[in-house]
Amino acid sequence: MFDERAIVSSVLAGDQAAFELLVKQYERLVFFVVYRLVKEKEDQEDVAQEVFIKVYNSLPRFAFASKLSTWISRIAYLTAINHVKKHQKEQVRPFTGDLEHFSFVGDRPETVMDKKELAAYMDKLIAQMPIQYRTVLTLFHLNEFTSREIAQTTGMAEGTVKSCLFRARKLLKEKIQGYLKNDVL
Amino acid sequence: MNKWTDEQWQQWLETEGVAQEAAPTPGGASTTPGEQEDLKAYRFVFDQLNQEPPSGFSYCFSKKVMQQLRSRKRSGRWLGWYFLVVVILTVGLGLTYGMLGLLNKVAASRFVEWVNASKGLIILALLTFLIVQYLDQRLIRRY
Numbered sequence: 287m288f289d290e291r292a293i294v295s296s297v298l299a300g301d302q303a304a305f306e307l308l309v310k311q312y313e314r315l316v317f318f319v320v321y322r323l324v325k326e327k328e329d330q331e332d333v334a335q336e337v338f339i340k341v342y343n344s345l346p347r348f349a350f351a352s353k354l355s356t357w358i359s360r361i362a363y364l365t366a367i368n369h370v371k372k373h374q375k376e377q378v379r380p381f382t383g384d385l386e387h388f389s390f391v392g393d394r395p396e397t398v399m400d401k402k403e404l405a406a407y408m409d410k411l412i413a414q415m416p417i418q419y420r421t422v423l424t425l426f427h428l429n430e431f432t433s434r435e436i437a438q439t440t441g442m443a444e445g446t447v448k449s450c451l452f453r454a455r456k457l458l459k460e461k462i463q464g465y466l467k468n469d470v471l
Numbered sequence: 472m473n474k475w476t477d478e479q480w481q482q483w484l485e486t487e488g489v490a491q492e493a494a495p496t497p498g499g500a501s502t503t504p505g506e507q508e509d510l511k512a513y514r515f516v517f518d519q520l521n522q523e524p525p526s527g528f529s530y531c532f533s534k535k536v537m538q539q540l541r542s543r544k545r546s547g548r549w550l551g552w553y554f555l556v557v558v559i560l561t562v563g564l565g566l567t568y569g570m571l572g573l574l575n576k577v578a579a580s581r582f583v584e585w586v587n588a589s590k591g592l593i594i595l596a597l598l599t600f601l602i603v604q605y606l607d608q609r610l611i612r613r614y
Contacts, residue, residue, distance in 0.1 A: 302537065302540075303543060305537070306533050306534075306536075306537050309532070309533040309536050309537075312535065313527070313528060314527065315530055317524070317527050317528055318523075318524070320492035321524050330528075331528050331532065331535075334532070335532075335535060335536050335539050338536045338540075339536070339539060339540060339543065342540055358530075377551075378499075382483045404515070405519050405522075408516070408519050410517075422521055427517075427521050427523070428524075430525060435538065451481075452477070452478060452481060455481055455513070455516055455517075455520070456477045456481075457499070457511050458516045458520075459509070459512040459516050460512075462512055462515060462516065463508060463509075463512040466508065466511055466512050466515065
């Protein structure tokens with residue numbers, strides 16, 4: 287079993303192998319966060335490496351006020367957001383408009399033949415959503431974080447997290463509902 | 472009119488999961504065709520959201536991180552050395568002037584003239600050295 291405290295102590299004592307173990311343990315968590323926020327595939331791994339370098343350098347300041355995974359995901363989130371700000375010129379300020387009226391580019395394919403195509407369409411919709419919706423969906427469904435942990439990671443209020451999650455899923459449901467009537471599944 | 476709201480469907484799927492065999496409807500309750508459609512769509516959405524991305528990082532990702540870490544530590548040490556080179560050069564010039572001043576005042580003033588005449592060249596050489604080393608470290612860090 288992975289013992290957070292023991293690993294952190296070993297890393298702080300200068301044990302490099304312990305840090306490598308920590309990287310292996312949390313690389314999936316970081317990948318999920320970075321995957322949804324950084325669109326360029328070739329940049330995703332660079333950003334994730336930067337995340338772990340920051341983790342290593344900041345580890346002496348980690349006081350176990352939260353779970354190590356929450357703390358690492360916050361570093362991943364902030365690093366990815368900074369990357370997006372610098373390189374993708376994407377709007378990273380919180381989206382305050384109504385998500386139901388959010389305009390998606392290349393919206394609604396004429397026909398969807400099977401489940402795979404519908405899944406690809408849904409992926410496209412998620413990729414176009416405002417950044418805070420993408421983050422919340424990812425942290426909840428892939429990282430299996432609670433709303434409270436997502437709030438700690440992103441700095442949003444817990445109520446905002448819940449509302450983002452609800453609105454994003456409702457929008458996705460509405461967008462794909464028409465195709466399901468044609469017995470795609 | 473639908474009895475089940477979007478909020479209720481979402482809450483139910485969060486707690487029950489999306490596996491159809493788990494429970495076809497909440498508590499086995501009968502549902503209207505509209506509700507069936509909502510449930511089918513929500514099941515699909517939850518199922519897709521829970522799907523992990525097809526590919527992760529490269530196989531040796533942790534090794535790459537460790538390599539980066541070591542190279543950054545090295546470049547941090549090199550930065551200290553560069554600083555030391557600049558300090559040694561400055562102190563060296565000062566000492567040379569001081570020694571010459573003690574032994575031969577004419578030679579000392581000639582030395583000052585030489586330094587004064589070649590200060591542009593000295594600064595350029597120093598800056599070039601530092602820039603080349605900096606870029607070298609940046610490239611090592613990147614690749």
